[in-house]
Amino acid sequence: MLIKIRRKHDVTENDTTGELVYRRRRDFIRASTAVAAGALIPGLMIPGNSNASIDFSAVVKSKYSVKQKKTSYEAITTYNNFYELGNGKKDPKINADRLKTSPWSITVEGKCNKPGQYHLEDFVSPYQLEERVYPLRCVEAWSMVIPWVGVELGNILKSIEPMSSAKYVEFHSIDDPENLPGQSRRVLDWPYKEGLRIDEAMHPLAILAVGLYGKELPNQNGAPIRLVVPWKYGFKSIKSIVKIRFTEHQPSTAWNTSAPNEYGFYSNVNPTVPHPRWSQKRERRIGEFFKRDTLPFNGFADEVSHLYRGMDLTKNY
Numbered sequence: 148m149l150i151k152i153r154r155k156h157d158v159t160e161n162d163t164t165g166e167l168v169y170r171r172r173r174d175f176i177r178a179s180t181a182v183a184a185g186a187l188i189p190g191l192m193i194p195g196n197s198n199a200s201i202d203f204s205a206v207v208k209s210k211y212s213v214k215q216k217k218t219s220y221e222a223i224t225t226y227n228n229f230y231e232l233g234n235g236k237k238d239p240k241i242n243a244d245r246l247k248t249s250p251w252s253i254t255v256e257g258k259c260n261k262p263g264q265y266h267l268e269d270f271v272s273p274y275q276l277e278e279r280v281y282p283l284r285c286v287e288a289w290s291m292v293i294p295w296v297g298v299e300l301g302n303i304l305k306s307i308e309p310m311s312s313a314k315y316v317e318f319h320s321i322d323d324p325e326n327l328p329g330q331s332r333r334v335l336d337w338p339y340k341e342g343l344r345i346d347e348a349m350h351p352l353a354i355l356a357v358g359l360y361g362k363e364l365p366n367q368n369g370a371p372i373r374l375v376v377p378w379k380y381g382f383k384s385i386k387s388i389v390k391i392r393f394t395e396h397q398p399s400t401a402w403n404t405s406a407p408n409e410y411g412f413y414s415n416v417n418p419t420v421p422h423p424r425w426s427q428k429r430e431r432r433i434g435e436f437f438k439r440d441t442l443p444f445n446g447f448a449d450e451v452s453h454l455y456r457g458m459d460l461t462k463n464y
């Protein structure tokens with residue numbers, strides 16, 4: 148990715164959470180304890196291992212998985228992009244223990260009927276965990292095939308009840324400059340932000356992953372919970388999510404804000420639209436010698452191309 152040195156925001160949105168918002172969240176959390184279990188409700192923060200309650204033996208195979216050779220666990224967990232943990236591909240693994248994943252909560256806000264602060268478990272235990280074997284195509288023209296474990300994003304979002312005015316969903320990664328070494332550098336306007344149009348987010352291919360290769364997500368891969376949108380370039384699949392916001396207008400996203408002419412909001416994998424500095428026609432599959440052709444929508448054109456009917460994807464890249 149293009150690395151630019153930017154002026155870091157002096158004050159983040161987290162720092163400016165007002166007393167009223169704080170009180171509302173606290174009241175919401177209290178109220179939630181009185182509601183019957185099972186429904187998606189903002190939970191209490193439970194200290195301990197963030198993934199302790201995830202039962203990986205309950206994972207089922209999915210019809211959406213691709214039948215391609217999986218990249219090795221070793222490669223998936225040692226060749227990463229996670230700029231909060233450093234700029235080099237090996238840095239995220241080296242600095243993985245700087246990411247504190249416990250306790251973990253996810254704040255939900257904006258145009259929805261069930262805002263609040265949710266425990267990680269609320270996003271996992273009511274749903275079927277699935278293994279989804281997906282190719283991940285990075286905008287840098289390399290790819291991997293990763294057996295994710297996760298839940299359909301759309302099912303979670305529906306439980307939060309987006310309002311009809313919610314046209315987009317915005318995601319924020321953890322913001323912890325004291326612990327995350329990359330956040331002391333002005334690579335991006337931290338926190339890392341991403342977004343999807345609501346119909347993209349509701350598509351059954353989009354998941355929130357909590358594991359890979361049948362076990363807990365390693366920190367360098369975005370623990371404890373990250374987005375996976377397999378038909379888009381990898382940078383849309385935001386890691387270590389702490390906030391989800393429903394919005395009326397297209398949210399600003401980290402790479403698009405940093406270099407709008409290089410990284411579009413949609414960023415669907417598209418071999419016909421070159422990056423301004425390199426071709427996107429072919430890709431290097433990690434672990435393979437010869438390059439292979441990049442497929443439109445990363446091979447998921449039949450499933451998702453209808454989402455973009457009538458749009459000029461060379462302009463809305």
Ligand code: MTE
Nearest residue numbers: 227228229230285320339381382384385386
């Ligand atoms: N999410 C955050 N918070 N920070 C990042 O630097 N990098 C993105 C994406 N999600 C990134 C992120 C990019 S560029 C890619 S290609 C994928 O994560 C890489 O995921 P992986 O390291 O699990 O293969």
